[in-house]
Amino acid sequence: MGTISSAFSSMSQALDADQSALNIVANNVANANTPGYTEETPNWQENQPLVIDGVSYGAGVAETGPTSIRDSVLNQRLDQQQQLASASTARLAALNTVQALFTPDSGSSASTAGDIGSDLTSFFNSFSSLEANPADSSLREEVLSSAGILAGDISNAAASLDTQQSALDQEAAGVASQVNALTGSLAQLNQQIESTSPDADAGTLQDQRQQDLSQLSQLIGVNQVTTQDNGLSITTTSGQLLVSGNENFQLTTGSVGGATHFFVGTTDITSQLASGGGQLGGYLTARDVDIPSVLGSLDQLAYGVSTQVNDLNNTGTDLDGNTGNASNPDASPLYIFNQPTQVAGSAAAMSVVMTDPNQIAAAAGPTANDPNPGTGDNSNAVAIAKLASTAIVNGQLPSEFYSNLVTTLGSTVSAVQTENTAQNASVTQLQTQNNSLSEVNLNDEASAMTMLERSYQAASQVFTMLNTIMASALNLGEQATVS
């Protein structure tokens, strides 16, 4: 009798186990679209066998609860790749806005920063034209008007870059509060996980922690270290502690030299964050590296052209026979452009200060042999026009320098684009791997449900048969009293 009873017991346990497994399947299906939910699988465990008269009998099955199907290494790789991809996406967006300023000139006459190359040529060409007739007032007007277009395009480009830089600064500052919210939530989850499930997977709590970590990875570059009791310490990629156990360290912002800097405590971690990854890394790289580099080149261009043209004009003689302060200390300088005192800021400040076209010094300055070169002399115009083919900007010709500027900018954008495409592809690949492992697959759930249903039916059937057998055993030798 003992063994039939134990068979009964095995079957009732099997029915319980199947029900509990069906519950897990139902929960999977219910959470199929919950972000961050990790598919759970029932754990089956064979019960301790019964030993009756020295013979061992199987004692059925137990379902010991769900286990989340997760691969923490895969998750970590996905997070890291996400940090890289987010950084290059944010940087690319900023760079695309920058390069939109320098749309290649197709030769049309519209005045934009992309035309700076043409503006330079037109400006120096206006001096070449002046060679033909240095006293002609319309040619002189042309010099000032082309100087105005050149200065306008350069200073507008500098102003736009400045605006973009401030916009990036604001976006970057906005990231800090999101980071703090996430690190706060992570610290809280750490505490719950450590208290409820120090030794095993914490299921949905761990799902939430992973979800927060994925979001954090989109914002900044982080490293994660698993600690005792299933806790997680989180640092920036350069090692600054953000979350330790149930404690989180706030990211604060402050203005340093007009730009937003980021601190943990009193430590300035701005440059670490810039190279660390995540959206913030991208914003900071664009703000602190990419835009300053373009702006710096424009400054060099503006400085080189303004000072060289001004210096030459100041040494010559204008149409009214006046000279600048190069040869006459009492005179005012004959400057065409606002004379910059230093390279930085030259582009933004570039403007035409000369209003009277007669002040353009087409004639050479006075010399001992020729104290008055006359209004027909064009030698200074020749000299200024020649600046177009002189290495006056950082050792390069002005047009060559601008050509290099656009090539360098274009190459940077193109390189970041390629990098971003590759990183996104890698994220997609890892995401696919992770999804195929951890995401709820409804077809799998349907088949699991069918299998569990079948196994439940089988157990019921066995139970019924056992019932019949039991009845036979009870009625042994008797006329059917029990059915």
Next chain:
Amino acid sequence: MAMGVDPSYLSNLSSSLDRVQANQQQLTAELSSGVSINSLSQNPVASGENVLLLNQIQQDDSFTESSTMVQGKLQVADSALGSVVSQLTQAISLATSANNGTMNPSDVKSISNQIAGVLDEVQTLANSSYQGQYIFAGGQTSATPFTTSSATSPGVTAYNGDEDVNYLEMPNGQKIQLNVPGNQIFSAGGSNNVFAALNSLVADYSSGTVDTPQAVSDTQALSTALNYVSQQRVTIDNSITQLTAASNATSTEQTQLTSAQTNLMQADVAQVSTQLSLSETQQTALEDVIAELGSASNDLFSKLQ
């Protein structure tokens, strides 16, 4: 649980669809603008090259304009010198007729007056201007270069200009001379002084009697000066020839560069259209796949009874 299947494959397909549409947008932009490079990153090297090509094209264009302007001035100078040569030839012939000793004093005086007329005419020609600027004044183009004073006999024609020579620099650095200073043409040193010779001849015949050896010598001087003017005219003619050649060469270069720039930047309509058509086919295919896979009948749950 089965590995290797991403249950969210539909969202991957829709991001492919996004990429196809972005590609179409790019191709459409190329077709509508006719320009193949709408941003630097599409082709950084070509973008840089474009700046240099446009720079060269604009320089060529500007040189062609300047050379047209300068040619006008040089032609005025050349034509003025042409007239000077014929005036001087006439003066020599007048002087020669006066020197043969057959004229009566009143005829000789008349010759003197006629040569004075030539002097006036030559001075007017030497004071020629182009667009308000004197062309034989060196750099002093705003002041009348030649003035004659009759206070002494012979009279004296003074040069008020300077020795300044202007050049036009071509894009390749070659220089073309734009003017010859008036003193170099009309009042050069030694026996090459047109005005001195003319003033002397006017004086020689003004009294009606001719000091023949002196008059012959002065006539000879004018003849020498005439040859010298013709030599100086060659400089102007050379500049015109050089300028025409340079201007033609520049135009040719400009045409070639423009064609290179067009090739660099212009969209290949046939190629872009083909790419667009391929991209549209891909889009249709992706949409069909998404519609097919996305339908509820593909779910195992729908088969369960």
